[in-house]
Amino acid sequence: MLDIFYLIPLFPVIAFLIIAFYGNYLKEGGAYIALFFALISLVISIYMFVAVLTQPSYSSDVYITWFSLPSGPTFEIGMLIDNFSAIMIFVVQTVSFLVIMFSIGYMHDDPSLRRYYAEISLFLGVMSGLVLSDNYLEMFIFWELVGLCSYLLIGFWYEKPSAAAAAKKAFLVTKVGDVMLLFGMIILLDMSHTPLALNFTQLYAWAASSSFNAAALNTLTIVTFLIFGGAVGKSAQFPLHVWLPDAMEGPTTVSALIHAATMVKAGVFLMVRTMPLLGYTQFTEFVIAAVGGFTAFFAATMALVSPDIKRVLAYSTISQLGYMFVAIGAGSAGAAMFHLMSHAFFKALLFLAAGSVIHAVKTQDLFKMGGLYSKMKITSLTMLIGALSLSGIPPFSGFFSKDLILDVVYSKSPGSLVYTIVFILAFITVYLTAFYMFRLWFMTFYGKGRPEMHAHESPLVMAIPLIVLAAFATFSWAFMLYHPFTQMITVSLSFNMYLMSGGVLLGLAGIGTAYVMYSKGIPTLPSSSFVKGIHKMLYKKYWFDEAYGAFSLYVVYGFAKLIDLFDRYIIDGVINGIATGASMMSKYWANAGDSLVKNYVLYIISGLIGILILLVYIFPFVWGGAY
Amino acid sequence: MITDLLLLLLSFFAIFFAVGVLYSREVVHVVIYIAGLFIDLGGLYIVLSSPYVGAVQIFVYGGAVTVLLMFGVMLTKRTIKEKKEKIVTQFDYAVIVALLVSLYVGALFSYTNYPTELYYIGYYSLSNNMFGTYIGTFVLLGIVIMAAVIGGVYIVKEEDQL
Amino acid sequence: MNEIVMLSLSGILLGMGLYGVLTKKNLIVVIASIEIMINSAILNFVIFSSYNNNPSGDLAALFFIALAASEVAVGLALALSIFRKRKSVNIDILNLLRW
Numbered sequence: 001m002l003d004i005f006y007l008i009p010l011f012p013v014i015a016f017l018i019i020a021f022y023g024n025y026l027k028e029g030g031a032y033i034a035l036f037f038a039l040i041s042l043v044i045s046i047y048m049f050v051a052v053l054t055q056p057s058y059s060s061d062v063y064i065t066w067f068s069l070p071s072g073p074t075f076e077i078g079m080l081i082d083n084f085s086a087i088m089i090f091v092v093q094t095v096s097f098l099v100i101m102f103s104i105g106y107m108h109d110d111p112s113l114r115r116y117y118a119e120i121s122l123f124l125g126v127m128s129g130l131v132l133s134d135n136y137l138e139m140f141i142f143w144e145l146v147g148l149c150s151y152l153l154i155g156f157w158y159e160k161p162s163a164a165a166a167a168k169k170a171f172l173v174t175k176v177g178d179v180m181l182l183f184g185m186i187i188l189l190d191m192s193h194t195p196l197a198l199n200f201t202q203l204y205a206w207a208a209s210s211s212f213n214a215a216a217l218n219t220l221t222i223v224t225f226l227i228f229g230g231a232v233g234k235s236a237q238f239p240l241h242v243w244l245p246d247a248m249e250g251p252t253t254v255s256a257l258i259h260a261a262t263m264v265k266a267g268v269f270l271m272v273r274t275m276p277l278l279g280y281t282q283f284t285e286f287v288i289a290a291v292g293g294f295t296a297f298f299a300a301t302m303a304l305v306s307p308d309i310k311r312v313l314a315y316s317t318i319s320q321l322g323y324m325f326v327a328i329g330a331g332s333a334g335a336a337m338f339h340l341m342s343h344a345f346f347k348a349l350l351f352l353a354a355g356s357v358i359h360a361v362k363t364q365d366l367f368k369m370g371g372l373y374s375k376m377k378i379t380s381l382t383m384l385i386g387a388l389s390l391s392g393i394p395p396f397s398g399f400f401s402k403d404l405i406l407d408v409v410y411s412k413s414p415g416s417l418v419y420t421i422v423f424i425l426a427f428i429t430v431y432l433t434a435f436y437m438f439r440l441w442f443m444t445f446y447g448k449g450r451p452e453m454h455a456h457e458s459p460l461v462m463a464i465p466l467i468v469l470a471a472f473a474t475f476s477w478a479f480m481l482y483h484p485f486t487q488m489i490t491v492s493l494s495f496n497m498y499l500m501s502g503g504v505l506l507g508l509a510g511i512g513t514a515y516v517m518y519s520k521g522i523p524t525l526p527s528s529s530f531v532k533g534i535h536k537m538l539y540k541k542y543w544f545d546e547a548y549g550a551f552s553l554y555v556v557y558g559f560a561k562l563i564d565l566f567d568r569y570i571i572d573g574v575i576n577g578i579a580t581g582a583s584m585m586s587k588y589w590a591n592a593g594d595s596l597v598k599n600y601v602l603y604i605i606s607g608l609i610g611i612l613i614l615l616v617y618i619f620p621f622v623w624g625g626a627y
Numbered sequence: 628m629i630t631d632l633l634l635l636l637l638s639f640f641a642i643f644f645a646v647g648v649l650y651s652r653e654v655v656h657v658v659i660y661i662a663g664l665f666i667d668l669g670g671l672y673i674v675l676s677s678p679y680v681g682a683v684q685i686f687v688y689g690g691a692v693t694v695l696l697m698f699g700v701m702l703t704k705r706t707i708k709e710k711k712e713k714i715v716t717q718f719d720y721a722v723i724v725a726l727l728v729s730l731y732v733g734a735l736f737s738y739t740n741y742p743t744e745l746y747y748i749g750y751y752s753l754s755n756n757m758f759g760t761y762i763g764t765f766v767l768l769g770i771v772i773m774a775a776v777i778g779g780v781y782i783v784k785e786e787d788q789l
Numbered sequence: 790m791n792e793i794v795m796l797s798l799s800g801i802l803l804g805m806g807l808y809g810v811l812t813k814k815n816l817i818v819v820i821a822s823i824e825i826m827i828n829s830a831i832l833n834f835v836i837f838s839s840y841n842n843n844p845s846g847d848l849a850a851l852f853f854i855a856l857a858a859s860e861v862a863v864g865l866a867l868a869l870s871i872f873r874k875r876k877s878v879n880i881d882i883l884n885l886l887r888w
Binding site: 636638642643645646647648650651654657658661665668671672674675676677679680683684687688691692695696698699700702703716721722724725727728731732735736742743744745746747748750752755756757761764765768771772775776778779780782783785 | 791792793794795796797800801802803804805806807808809811812813815816817818820821822824825828830832835836838839840841842844845847848850851852854855856857858859860861862863865866867868869870872873878888
Binding site for chain 2: 602605606609612613616617
């Protein structure tokens with residue numbers, strides 16, 4: 001049974017190769033090839049998911065040896081099939097298949113289809129590889145490959161300078177996280193000395209069986225902190241969140257696939273794989289929860305004022321990823337994975353629906369939209385389902401997953417200041433989430449339409465994925481009923497009535513506020529300068545981009561210029577100095593051959609005296625002993 | 628004691644004559660001073676208990692070499708009246724010279740016990756060595772002198788002579 | 790006197806002869822300075838011979854006196870030859886030792 005699961009990443013890579021070389025001769029730039037191979041991978045993934053579902057504590061690790069160092073660890077490449085990888089692969093494959101189907105309609109008029117489908121297929125392959133990895137090094141390799149695909153796809157329309165800049169920014173910011181992850185991995189390898197280097201299963205066994213003294217615990221804290229740094233980069237948490245809003249320069253399907261449903265979840269997945277090590281380092285758990293909670297609140301505030309439909313969704317993604325990290329910080333991988341799954345479905349739904357809207361009205365500016373409900377019924381209804389799910393309204397899936405996280409962190413908050421603050425931030429963010437989401441929905445679909453907009457409903461190939469994803473969002477509570485599933489994600493459902501109803505009420509309050517403010521058209525800001533000031537701060541994203549830009553220009557570039565000066569004047573100076581010295585010496589000694597015998601006599605006698613000094617005084621010292 | 632006094636006096640005059648060689652303005656004075664030096668050194672050898680060598684020194688050097696030098700001076704003067712030379716001490720050459728002398732003296736002083744007794748070297752041992760052990764060197768020396776004479780004459784000859 | 794005093798006299802004479810060789814402008818005077826140097830060396834031999842009671846030093850002195858005399862003869866012959874060719878005995882005229 002295990003023998004075929006390596007095909008899951010392999011088929012999309014084969015699709016990438018086929019489309020890359022022959023895409024120009026294929027229909028629609030190779031889209032149907034991509035779709036076909038994605039379908040095969042999807043089928044195998046569903047098979048894997050069902051297989052693991054029926055054996056809830058299943059965990060198997062198959063590998064082949066790659067190379068081994070003479071003094072120790074053996075590096076291998078393999079697959080780890082367990083609950084978490086089963087869920088994640090199901091999510092990744094399903095969303096990818098639906099997005100590819102959607103792209104056939106959405107990207108139909110683009111001139112570079114071959115490149116698009118090749119890169120999408122490559123992304124699917126390496127993302128699946130990341131999910132199925134069984135050791136940190138393999139996961140890091142796929143991590144970087146996924147970053148590469150993200151760079152390629154954000155900069156898909158590379159002739160647009162803003163897109164190229166956004167791709168570069170994404171790559172560099174995530175690289176900061178990647179370097180931290182690499183450092184953490186190296187320290188961990190040095191610490192652990194498991195027979196298979198950095199293998200997850202062996203690391204869990206090592207952590208359980210070792211007794212850590214204080215110094216080792218400090219090192220482990222540093223390791224987990226650095227690994228979390230990698231997750232912060234890839235999942236766009238504070239302070240490395242700046243790349244995700246700019247990543248919206250890519251096509252909307254790319255945003256849906258990579259920056260909402262799959263790649264940004266890789267950071268969460270990494271932390272889920274690191275959970276057993278986190279159990280020993282309470283400090284890192286606090287940090288993770290704090291960063292997650294703060295980011296959730298912080299990103300939600302920026303979504304409140306954003307005028308771009310995609311950017312609102314980007315901030316929303318950052319905020320919801322913060323929720324997942326809160327869950328991890330509170331010690332529940334199951335809650336994080338469940339929210340990961342449900343968020344992937346409804347965020348992809350929201351992005352694809354936004355793509356449908358953009359495809360119809362050819363603009364991304366919220367202030368130019370309105371009244372599209374009557375013209376695009378399927379899109380607006382599916383987007384409504386997605387918005388309700390994100391706001392945590394039952395019976396949609398977002399309610400269950402968000403409530404689970406709030407429950408988990410609430411149960412840890414008595415007696416702990418950190419978790420209390422995190423809980424309060426997460427709780428307030430529920431209100432903000434509902435508000436900005438419905439601000440978006442009302443501004444897009446409500447009110448009077450503008451007569452100059454001729455919007456039309458999307459074709460069937462774009463509508464079907466929307467409907468399927470909406471179905472997932474609506475009915476995934478059915479998963480909760482299936483006991484093996486809950487066992488799979490290792491959560492126990494305790495229904496805290498006050499918490500649940502409080503969450504729902506906050507969500508409804510947010511929706512209500514948005515209805516009051518936005519359904520009659522766009523409100524104006526109150527003229528108080530305090531409100532205007534806060535609005536400006538949120539609008540400018542807390543001036544983070546300016547700060548990072550100034551840092552890069554003055555510190556990094558300044559340092560580079562300093563090094564350049566050093567190279568130019570000192571290193572080159574030494575080389576040129578040697579050359580100048582040689583030429584000066586040669587000019588001096590060229591005068592020695594002036595053909596006057598008296599000078600030659602002088603030279604001979606000077607040389608003779610030199611040799612005499614050498615013989616009489618220096619050689620006896622060199623040869624030691626008495627004169 | 629008297630030998631010490633004589634040695635001191637002769638050494639003093641040797642240095643006096645050598646300085647005269649270096650610091651005289653006319654070429655002829657140079658020859659005079661150098662003749663004085665030769666004879667002074669001859670005297671030094673006699674006091675140093677090698678009378679034969681001293682006598683040879685006075686004959687050969689004080690006689691023949693001085694005459695040779697004098698002939699050299701006479702035959703290479705451009706005019707009877709020559710302008711006086713300007714004596715300028717050249718410091719950099721003096722440094723080299725001082726280096727050499729100090730090297731020599733330094734090497735000297737690194738030995739500790741020097742004899743202070745003068746011995747008399749008689750004729751007997753001299754002739755015994757010259758015509759006994761070192762006869763070959765003696766003959767060779769004769770050949771060298773002959774070669775030098777022939778060579779010297781050949782160098783100096785004019786086109787239509789010899 | 791002590792042997793070392795005499796030997797230092799010979800060293801001083803050597804230095805003076807060297808100074809003359811390097812400094813003087815007339816070729817005849819240079820040859821004379823060379824003679825001073827040779828004499829200082831011969832003086833050295835005689836000093837060694839008399840203070841260490843070794844007749845070999847005397848013998849060497851004799852040979853070197855003869856040798857030096859022949860050398861000065863050849864040297865002056867060369868100087869005469871140069872004078873005939875170049876009509877001067879300034880040592881700066883000896884500048885043909887080049888390519």
